[in-house]
Amino acid sequence: MSKAEIPIRDFPYLLHPYNATLVTCIGKDGKPNIIAIAWIIPVSINPPYLVMSIRPTRYSYKLIMETGEFVVNIPPHKLASEVIFCGRKSGRNYDKFKETGLTPMKARKVTPPIIAECIAHIECKVAKAIETGDHILIIGEVLTAYASKEYFEKHYKLEKYNPLLHIRGNLFTTTVNKIEEIKLK
């Protein structure tokens, strides 16, 4: 198998596709915002932590650090164009709830709203922010997490739910309806 060198700045795309999530946050002024985030992973179960990689230039970064809270909302594949809007336009210039028609709903434990059209929600408070290269790692402590029973019970029901998986740029994919249990040999 011959393997071609790729530009180093393209290395992240060898790890994609990742879930494209919609992260909600709110400023001190009470105005909510939505940012598309693909670089987000669980990093600890006890205590429950996830890590999100965000450029400090994002308006959402300022809002998250102001209130110390955010919600990770999981959109289904059919929200791809709303995700592109939230990932290409800044809350500095747009009210993204108004522009996308997504519906803000009260969260259970934090001030930023959840997005009603998403199928799962992970409410977090900022535990730590770590400077790395051109992104900041925000470690979020998970305060509560909930999902639509129609789409998730122990794991996603792929016959009902099409995840929105980000490949690169404006390219997305989803999964096929196939779940296999692999036995340890």
Ligand SMILES: Cc1cc2nc3c(=O)[nH]c(=O)nc-3n(C[C@H](O)[C@H](O)[C@H](O)COP(=O)(O)O)c2cc1C
């Ligand atoms: C699918 C997708 C995934 C993205 N993932 C990230 C990410 O992981 N980290 C990040 O800092 N920006 C990411 N972005 C870019 C931000 O969403 C984008 O810059 C956004 O307009 C910032 O909005 P804000 O200024 O309102 O915070 C992503 C964009 C898209 C379309």
